[in-house]
Amino acid sequence: MFDPYGSDGTMARYRADKLQRWALSLMSFKYVIEHVPGEVNAWGDLLSRWGAGPVLPAESSARRVARLAVVDRVSPLQEAEFVWPSEGEIRTLHQDPQYQEQARAAGVNWDDERALLLSPTGQVWIPPDATELQQRLCVIAHAGASGHRGAKTTAAALSEVLVWATMPADVSTFVQGCLHCMVTAGGKIPRPHGETLVATKPNELLHFDFLSMLKGEDGSKYVFVLKGGMSGYVELVSCIDATSDQAYASRLDWFKRCPPMGV
Structure with missing residues (x-):
């Protein structure tokens, strides 16, 4: 299962990460998945149905996409x-x-x-x-x-x-x-109205913010923190000023080392 949220959008984060690790481990093997009909594999069919209970009618499900409300002015x-x-x-x-x-x-x-x-x-x-x-x-x-x-x-x-x-x-x-x-x-931070964003592939969601520190010998007094939404990989960049140019350059360096999938 390479997309845990594809079958269950409410799956816990730790369980989805565990399935992702299993998927990465299986990618190192060359294998072919073959389906064996129940008539041929009688014991496998029997064990798969053991204690399954009554057969429930099929239910159709649809995925709902919610559009985030963009706040025009926050400052x-x-x-x-x-x-x-x-x-x-x-x-x-x-x-x-x-x-x-x-x-x-x-x-x-x-x-x-x-x-x-x-x-x-x-x-x-x-x-x-x-x-x-x-x-x-x-x-x-x-x-x-x-x-x-x-x-x-x-x-x-x-x-x-x-x-x-x-x-x-x-x-x-x-x-x-x-x-x-x-x-x-530690107050209540306003968030855009909509569903919680969950990354399902690398670089789909990137968290970043400035952290204020004591001034160092080289004049640096901020740390720019970047964290991948899916992998949890964290990168720390020391900087002198907390400016938009510094955030722009640090994010470019991030995508140089960790390019988006398919590029």
């Missing part, structure tokens, strides 16, 4: 219109008359030296309805070089230079939805 960084916020953009918002009225109501004053609306303690005021700008500021304070710290640390870093009314709640919601923090903190 604000993946938006095509995403732009890093700048002081000039904030200054343009502060010059809007409607925001100046909101600033006066919030006790925020205009600073002529910086040409910005500042709080009495010196933080730059962000309008309460500028949610897109607030989200991009959360990205800067939490992701990337900021180290994906917790909600309290991220809010403390933001509150040193910025201020808006709902900052603690907004930062907490943003950190709870961070995919990187879900993986490292």
Whole structure:
């Protein structure tokens, strides 16, 4: 049996792997499978039917293919219109008359030296309805070089230079939805809606992710982990930065050494 899931899609993984190992062992022998009718092989036919019970009517089965739902946006960084916020953009918002009225109501004053609306303690005021700008500021304070710290640390870093009314709640919601923090903190990771993907042939499913480590003598501080979905073979690649170029090059090297079947 070279495809264990072909006859039983709910077969346990360990049992399917065992059958695959038997199939690989049998490939080293040259043999021919011949079917012997029951009339000729009476004892074999008798033993195969011993204690089999009543003959059940034949049932037809069909395999169902479920289409995975693709999530268009899982991170604000993946938006095509995403732009890093700048002081000039904030200054343009502060010059809007409607925001100046909101600033006066919030006790925020205009600073002529910086040409910005500042709080009495010196933080730059962000309008309460500028949610897109607030989200991009959360990205800067939490992701990337900021180290994906917790909600309290991220809010403390933001509150040193910025201020808006709902900052603690907004930062907490943003950190709870961070995919990187879900993986490292053991939270519930969102998955595409559909059936569990199970590899039935080499390189049909490849798992990969970056693992953060202590900085080495050569400057490497990440390990790119690749694991074959069927074989379980694991490859570790040390890298300096966790970038898409590094992931692209490592996957190309994987397929150079382990090419897909039929290529």
